[in-house]
Amino acid sequence: MDLPRTASPLFATADPALLDVLQPLAAGAGVTAVVAGDVGEALRRWSTAPLVVVGADLVAALAAAAPARREHAHVATLGEAWQHDDLFRSAVAVGATSVVELPRSSGWLSEELADLVDPHAGRGVVIGVVGGSGGAGATTLACALGQAAGRAGPALVVDADTHGPGVDRVLGLDDLGGIHWDDLRVGAGRLSAASLREAVPRRHGVGALTWATGDTATLPASTLQEAVAAAQRGHGAVVVDLPRGPSGCVEEVVGRCDLLLVVVRPSLAGVASAVRLAAAWPRGARAGLVLRRVPRAIAPDEVAAAVGLPVLAEMGDQRGVEEAVELGLGPLRSARGPLARAVAVLLAEAADPARAA
Numbered sequence: 001m002d003l004p005r006t007a008s009p010l011f012a013t014a015d016p017a018l019l020d021v022l023q024p025l026a027a028g029a030g031v032t033a034v035v036a037g038d039v040g041e042a043l044r045r046w047s048t049a050p051l052v053v054v055g056a057d058l059v060a061a062l063a064a065a066a067p068a069r070r071e072h073a074h075v076a077t078l079g080e081a082w083q084h085d086d087l088f089r090s091a092v093a094v095g096a097t098s099v100v101e102l103p104r105s106s107g108w109l110s111e112e113l114a115d116l117v118d119p120h121a122g123r124g125v126v127i128g129v130v131g132g133s134g135g136a137g138a139t140t141l142a143c144a145l146g147q148a149a150g151r152a153g154p155a156l157v158v159d160a161d162t163h164g165p166g167v168d169r170v171l172g173l174d175d176l177g178g179i180h181w182d183d184l185r186v187g188a189g190r191l192s193a194a195s196l197r198e199a200v201p202r203r204h205g206v207g208a209l210t211w212a213t214g215d216t217a218t219l220p221a222s223t224l225q226e227a228v229a230a231a232q233r234g235h236g237a238v239v240v241d242l243p244r245g246p247s248g249c250v251e252e253v254v255g256r257c258d259l260l261l262v263v264v265r266p267s268l269a270g271v272a273s274a275v276r277l278a279a280a281w282p283r284g285a286r287a288g289l290v291l292r293r294v295p296r297a298i299a300p301d302e303v304a305a306a307v308g309l310p311v312l313a314e315m316g317d318q319r320g321v322e323e324a325v326e327l328g329l330g331p332l333r334s335a336r337g338p339l340a341r342a343v344a345v346l347l348a349e350a351a352d353p354a355r356a357a
């Protein structure tokens with residue numbers, strides 16, 4: 001993950017009414033902003049501030065000075081943006097990624113500010129897991145990856161499979177309070193890395209984001225996308241249990257994955273299903289196969305050739321998985337055994353493909 005960013009954000013505005021809204025947001029997020037009341041001062045701090053908010057009052061003048069492109073630049077206005085002539089044109093010219101209407105979007109901006117002081121904020125590794133066929137072991141592997149990663153730093157298992165058992169149940173976190181999908185309102189704006197990390201049920205470093213009991217609502221693509229983005233900013237590892245069936249919501253997430261794992265039972269039926277899944281699956285991520293061991297298994301190189309993906313790990317049956325899950329301990333019980341070995345190889349592969357075996 002990146003080093004923590006602790007520098008002060010820049011508020012480039014000479015509008016006292018706007019500052020009256022911005023300053024409390026910064027204070028609430030635990031950051032102290034530097035205020036630049038003119039273009040010269042704003043330009044001096046433009047490239048070094050971790051985040052810049054340009055007031056509608058200064059944005060046209062700043063645009064005329066053509067500042068260098070930078071990330072995390074936003075334009076803020078009191079009231080509605082359309083009331084200002086050419087605000088969007090100037091916002092684009094300064095390279096702003098958003099125009100924030102205050103106080104309406106205060107929540108969004110405070111989350112953005114809060115990420116600046118979050119010691120975990122950075123970019124965690126994202127691993128997607130999908131079963132090549134039903135019951136292949138994808139959810140079990142996703143949860144085991146989360147458990148192992150959770151020992152090194154905050155990890156999150158994100159449940160995107162509405163037909164699954166619920167990753168909180170598999171991890172033994174369903175007895176804890178915390179937020180679920182239905183708490184992440186659609187269009188609620190940016191979710192801070194810290195709020196997500198702290199709000200989900202979590203034990204021993206691993207958290208779960210899933211549906212509440214009885215909630216079978218479909219997951220909007222934007223909610224999943226937003227949650228994975230926030231999770232990635234606030235965790236060392238994010239593992240997404242992906243649905244096998246057609247689902248419009250996975251495309252964007254697959255694109256965000258550092259590694260996509262397809263768990264395959266190397267039987268005739270298992271491989272045939274995996275071939276069909278791989279053909280229909282969105283492209284984008286680096287992907288590989290995890291082979292479960294089955295009697296009379298098809299050879300790994302044949303499976304790889306048929307599916308068109310490399311074999312990253314083979315895994316014999318792990319004794320006691322179901323009992324451990326039933327006891328609320330999660331599937332990964334020891335550092336030894338086939339599951340733990342596969343998980344170690346896969347985490348190394350996800351973090352650094354060059355280093356993996």
Ligand SMILES: Nc1ncnc2c1ncn2[C@@H]1O[C@H](COP(=O)(O)OP(=O)(O)OP(=O)(O)O)[C@@H](O)[C@H]1O
Nearest residue numbers: 131133134135136137138139140317318321322339
């Ligand atoms: N590595 C493993 N060793 C032993 N048993 C396993 C292993 N992985 C999964 N299982 C068992 O196989 C069954 C199916 O596992 P799991 O729910 O993880 O599969 P899945 O691919 O997610 O299934 P679904 O298609 O329902 O999403 C469970 O009973 C689980 O305990």
Ligand SMILES: [Mg+2]
Nearest residue numbers: 138139161164
């Ligand atoms: Mg599953």
